[in-house]
Amino acid sequence: MGKAITSRHEDYSQWYNDLVLKSELADYSAVRGCMIIKPYGFALWENMRDALDKMFKDTGHVNAYFPLFVPKSLFEAEEKNAEGFAKECAVVTHYRLKSDPEKKGKLIVDEDAKLEEELVVRPTSEAIIWNSYKNWIQSYRNLPILINQWANVVRWEMRTRLFLRTAEFLWQEGHTAHATRDEAIAETKQMLDVYASFVENFMAVPVIKGIKTPNERFAGAEDTYCIEALMQDGKALQAGTSHFLGQNFAKAFDVKFSDKNNKLDYVWATSWGVSTRLIGALIMAHSDDDGLILPPKIAPLQVVIVPIYKSDEQKQQIAEKVTDIINNLKQLNVRVKYDDNDLTRPGWKFAEYEMKGVPVRIAIGPKDLENNVAEVARRDTKEKQSISLENISIAIFNLLADIQLNMFNKAKNFLDEHITEVNTWDEFIDVLENKTGFVSAHWDGTSETEEKIKELTKATIRCIPSNAKIEEGVCVLTGKPSAQRVLFAKAY
Amino acid sequence: MGKAITSRHEDYSQWYNDLVLKSELADYSAVRGCMIIKPYGFALWENMRDALDKMFKDTGHVNAYFPLFVPKSLFEAEEKNAEGFAKECAVVTHYRLKSDPEKKGKLIVDEDAKLEEELVVRPTSEAIIWNSYKNWIQSYRNLPILINQWANVVRWEMRTRLFLRTAEFLWQEGHTAHATRDEAIAETKQMLDVYASFVENFMAVPVIKGIKTPNERFAGAEDTYCIEALMQDGKALQAGTSHFLGQNFAKAFDVKFSDKNNKLDYVWATSWGVSTRLIGALIMAHSDDDGLILPPKIAPLQVVIVPIYKSDEQKQQIAEKVTDIINNLKQLNVRVKYDDNDLTRPGWKFAEYEMKGVPVRIAIGPKDLENNVAEVARRDTKEKQSISLENISIAIFNLLADIQLNMFNKAKNFLDEHITEVNTWDEFIDVLENKTGFVSAHWDGTSETEEKIKELTKATIRCIPSNAKIEEGVCVLTGKPSAQRVLFAKAY
Numbered sequence: 002m003g004k005a006i007t008s009r010h011e012d013y014s015q016w017y018n019d020l021v022l023k024s025e026l027a028d029y030s031a032v033r034g035c036m037i038i039k040p041y042g043f044a045l046w047e048n049m050r051d052a053l054d055k056m057f058k059d060t061g062h063v064n065a066y067f068p069l070f071v072p073k074s075l076f077e078a079e080e081k082n083a084e085g086f087a088k089e090c091a092v093v094t095h096y097r098l099k100s101d102p103e104k105k106g107k108l109i110v111d112e113d114a115k116l117e118e119e120l121v122v123r124p125t126s127e128a129i130i131w132n133s134y135k136n137w138i139q140s141y142r143n144l145p146i147l148i149n150q151w152a153n154v155v156r157w158e159m160r161t162r163l164f165l166r167t168a169e170f171l172w173q174e175g176h177t178a179h180a181t182r183d184e185a186i187a188e189t190k191q192m193l194d195v196y197a198s199f200v201e202n203f204m205a206v207p208v209i210k211g212i213k214t215p216n217e218r219f220a221g222a223e224d225t226y227c228i229e230a231l232m233q234d235g236k237a238l239q240a241g242t243s244h245f246l247g248q249n250f251a252k253a254f255d256v257k258f259s260d261k262n263n264k265l266d267y268v269w270a271t272s273w274g275v276s277t278r279l280i281g282a283l284i285m286a287h288s289d290d291d292g293l294i295l296p297p298k299i300a301p302l303q304v305v306i307v308p309i310y311k312s313d314e315q316k317q318q319i320a321e322k323v324t325d326i327i328n329n330l331k332q333l334n335v336r337v338k339y340d341d342n343d344l345t346r347p348g349w350k351f352a353e354y355e356m357k358g359v360p361v362r363i364a365i366g367p368k369d370l371e372n373n374v375a376e377v378a379r380r381d382t383k384e385k386q387s388i389s390l391e392n393i394s395i396a397i398f399n400l401l402a403d404i405q406l407n408m409f410n411k412a413k414n415f416l417d418e419h420i421t422e423v424n425t426w427d428e429f430i431d432v433l434e435n436k437t438g439f440v441s442a443h444w445d446g447t448s449e450t451e452e453k454i455k456e457l458t459k460a461t462i463r464c465i466p467s468n469a470k471i472e473e474g475v476c477v478l479t480g481k482p483s484a485q486r487v488l489f490a491k492a493y
Numbered sequence: 494m495g496k497a498i499t500s501r502h503e504d505y506s507q508w509y510n511d512l513v514l515k516s517e518l519a520d521y522s523a524v525r526g527c528m529i530i531k532p533y534g535f536a537l538w539e540n541m542r543d544a545l546d547k548m549f550k551d552t553g554h555v556n557a558y559f560p561l562f563v564p565k566s567l568f569e570a571e572e573k574n575a576e577g578f579a580k581e582c583a584v585v586t587h588y589r590l591k592s593d594p595e596k597k598g599k600l601i602v603d604e605d606a607k608l609e610e611e612l613v614v615r616p617t618s619e620a621i622i623w624n625s626y627k628n629w630i631q632s633y634r635n636l637p638i639l640i641n642q643w644a645n646v647v648r649w650e651m652r653t654r655l656f657l658r659t660a661e662f663l664w665q666e667g668h669t670a671h672a673t674r675d676e677a678i679a680e681t682k683q684m685l686d687v688y689a690s691f692v693e694n695f696m697a698v699p700v701i702k703g704i705k706t707p708n709e710r711f712a713g714a715e716d717t718y719c720i721e722a723l724m725q726d727g728k729a730l731q732a733g734t735s736h737f738l739g740q741n742f743a744k745a746f747d748v749k750f751s752d753k754n755n756k757l758d759y760v761w762a763t764s765w766g767v768s769t770r771l772i773g774a775l776i777m778a779h780s781d782d783d784g785l786i787l788p789p790k791i792a793p794l795q796v797v798i799v800p801i802y803k804s805d806e807q808k809q810q811i812a813e814k815v816t817d818i819i820n821n822l823k824q825l826n827v828r829v830k831y832d833d834n835d836l837t838r839p840g841w842k843f844a845e846y847e848m849k850g851v852p853v854r855i856a857i858g859p860k861d862l863e864n865n866v867a868e869v870a871r872r873d874t875k876e877k878q879s880i881s882l883e884n885i886s887i888a889i890f891n892l893l894a895d896i897q898l899n900m901f902n903k904a905k906n907f908l909d910e911h912i913t914e915v916n917t918w919d920e921f922i923d924v925l926e927n928k929t930g931f932v933s934a935h936w937d938g939t940s941e942t943e944e945k946i947k948e949l950t951k952a953t954i955r956c957i958p959s960n961a962k963i964e965e966g967v968c969v970l971t972g973k974p975s976a977q978r979v980l981f982a983k984a985y
Contacts, residue, residue: 028628030559031621031625032563032564032612032621035561037558040555040556042557063532064536064539065531068528068529068661069527069645072523084592088591091562092585092590094584094587094602096649098565098580099580106572107569108568122561133529153644153645157588169560
């Protein structure tokens with residue numbers, strides 16, 4: 002594996018970058034701010050995507066595909082949304098290149114091929130989609146529309162990080178249309194629950210569900226619901242958002258429907274999305290100085306078997322024994338690989354699969370064969386145990402479930418320990434600076450105070466938690482009255 | 494369903510457009526030349542994609558994702574490739590919009606945010622990928638690289654058709670790197686075989702495998718292998734291509750590897766792709782004046798069950814009987830829907846599912862219940878039969894296989910009947926104009942003759958078929974000597 006990565010203690014940010022590159026999840030590209038998702042990273046994304054896609058379909062959604070480009074006149078129709086994204090838009094202005102008359106073999110933009118109207122590369126698809134829904138919706142019979150799209154989007158960011166913040170990223174965006182406000186709000190909440198369930202049950206990352214303050218809302222939404230996760234460095238990360246869009250887009254694109262009584266009204270909307278950013282959250286929630294730690298449910302490879310041998314005969318004996326184990330594991334739908342590559346030594350392989358976060362490693366040598374056992378190492382706790390080859394498949398199958406659970410519990414304990422109630426400004430600063438994590442504090446409900454706190458501490462209101470109890474108190478900064486606590490944190 | 498579509502006889506082209514819209518596969522969008530793939534069309538694409546993806550993985554390929562944008566300096570590096578695509582490139586020149594100072598609520602391109610180097614929206618990804626492979630390949634140990642990407646690409650076309658030719662389309666592009674010429678050629682041929690197998694076995698569309706003439710080659714390739722299909726109007730359609738790229742891209746991007754003897758050489762490359770254009774081929778190969786005819790293996794819905802009832806009691810009785818049938822079909826992995834919607838009458842439903850090409854329709858009324866049978870209609874031949882409800886699931890399962898086979902056989906007969914050997918120019922013109930289809934003729938091997946024939950007849954050389962026998966003859970236009978026949982046709 003060559004040299005190790007920077008430790009978290011030494012430089013958390015460098016640890017993250019080293020890890021992404023060294024585990025071969027992603028690589029930098031020649032395009033500013035755009036990354037390459039390498040095969041190992043993409044296999045991880047495919048597992049995440051497939052699990053989510055099934056959850057979307059199980060809740061009645063269907064997939065579709067809308068254009069990459071949004072004509073500027075459509076893009077600007079919903080003014081708040083347009084304003085929110087205008088500064089991050091990649092813009093196509095021409096549709097042809099031509100030979101550079103002055104430099105042989107080079108190309109220049111053909112000024113004769115200037116578009117009459119510029120095209121925005123979608124930063125999000127509400128505009129292009131609602132412009133289509135206009136043609137698809139006439140009556141309540143056409144509702145609801147429950148469409149999801151898996152797509153690439155582009156937001157021109159000045160400071161980028163692999164997975165966490167890239168100019169182009171992959172995501173899914175749900176765009177639904179409803180006859181009533183209540184139905185749209187129910188959909189918004191349902192999809193937040195789907196996200197929370199996915200992130201907790203598949204990624205083993207516990208989340209806090211809540212609602213954003215007006216300052217942090219999606220541009221064009223009436224309400225933004227979110228799930229917030231906590232990274233090992235004590236910073237929060239927004240893991241998914243679900244927006245109740247009210248009638249804003251229906252009004253901007255004039256999408257009306259006639260109800261059962263033939264009365265015309267604007268359609269109600271939601272949108273919701275998660276992206277490859279989730280991979281960044283996954284890495285930072287679980288991994289250690291030896292590399293990734295991946296939850297079994299979405300790990301591209303769940304089990305690796307490494308033979309330890311000195312002769313071809315030994316190798317052959319191990320291979321024979323292992324064949325059955327592999328077949329049994331595959332019958333249990335376990336993703337297993339037998340690495341009998343002669344080019345690298347076992348120690349090197351161990352380090353490599355630790356770096357890649359493979360949940361379980363099985364090593365088998367001649368002595369193990371004699372004793373009819375194998376050495377089984379779990380990646381999460383690094384514990385090793387000797388397991389009898391009789392029924393080893395079932396043991397591994399159960400071990401994978403145990404690892405999944407243990408990873409969630411460990412992260413959940415960390416999260417629970419890092420939600421700290423404070424009642425004074427000094428405590429607020431102290432927890433934020435020293436203990437880190439979420440700070441649960443009273444806030445007076447104004448944008449001014451929210452911004453002032455951000456300016457003073459870099460902490461933002463991550464959410465008003467769904468489970469917050471109504472409780473009288475005074476704002477931690479201004480001393481003005483407050484009815485409930487909100488969660489502050491420094492965030493990615 | 495409202496009014497029917499234009500008949501093929503009346504206007505083939507209009508029939509196609511009507512059908513795509515009416516069956517709800519796709520819709521026009523607000524972006525010139527870009528289409529919306531609607532949920533029904535996308536479900537079809539998902540089935541095609543999943544089947545292909547499995548075939549790619551079974552042949553050792555992995556998926557990855559590379560940036561949407563290609564910096565102009567990289568794009569122009571492989572000159573022939575750049576020249577081939579320059580006229581179709583959408584170009585991003587700016588990365589920000591700003592408020593229009595003269596029109597409130599409107600946006601304009603921010604001229605202060607002009608990119609130093611323009612970005613081409615990928616028309617194909619060889620350039621951005623080989624620029625990355627440069628960093629990934631040092632020695633033969635890093636080879637082969639067998640990567641596939643599912644992505645959107647943009648080629649600015651002046652005349653567009655839904656699915657067949659759109660400015661943005663979805664596709665997969667394989668990009669492989671090899672240590673030897675032979676290995677790369679074997680890969681190129683293997684992937685052509687994969688495509689042929691997919692199109693014939695899943696889409697039920699027979700194809701001719703062959704190789705393109707230099708005129709028709711992919712820009713930047715040494716050889717382009719292709720599969721060609723025949724549409725019902727006698728025009729050919731290129732259904733997939735697999736390119737042997739030689740060392741062209743390795744040289745353009747300076748990608749060398751050291752072999753086992755530590756000797757440096759340029760890497761050998763292939764690329765291969767199929768796109769949503771295949772859906773156009775699928776439609777035109779099978780469908781009729783009543784709508785789509787979809788092969789069961791990829792049909793989003795394979796069986797629809799329509800109850801015929803006059804009272805709620807009858808509806809209830811049918812529903813009870815049908816529950817078991819549906820469960821049994823689902824256990825056989827049959828995609829089935831029970832349409833007991835009260836808002837539309839059975840006749841309307843029949844027409845709708847015919848339009849959507851659902852392979853099998855089952856109708857059950859009170860009389861059927863009495864006799865313990867159902868009326869089963871197959872979409873391909875329109876034949877109806879009464880089938881006993883005992884074991885109807887197995888009967889339907891077998892019927893789906895029969896439909897798949899029958900659709901292929903019908904299309905195969907049509908293809909075989911439309912490959913016509915001609916030996917004179919008069920025959921050539923006559924077959925092309927009256928019989929249509931592929932014309933198998935001798936050609937003198939020059940680009941001049943090829944172009945002259947295209948100019949005179951609009952027919953192009955679709956391919957030099959892989960199975961062509963060596964046979965002396967004279968060129969159908971020039972009378973010059975020729976060693977084998979090639980296939981001409983008018984094409985999409």
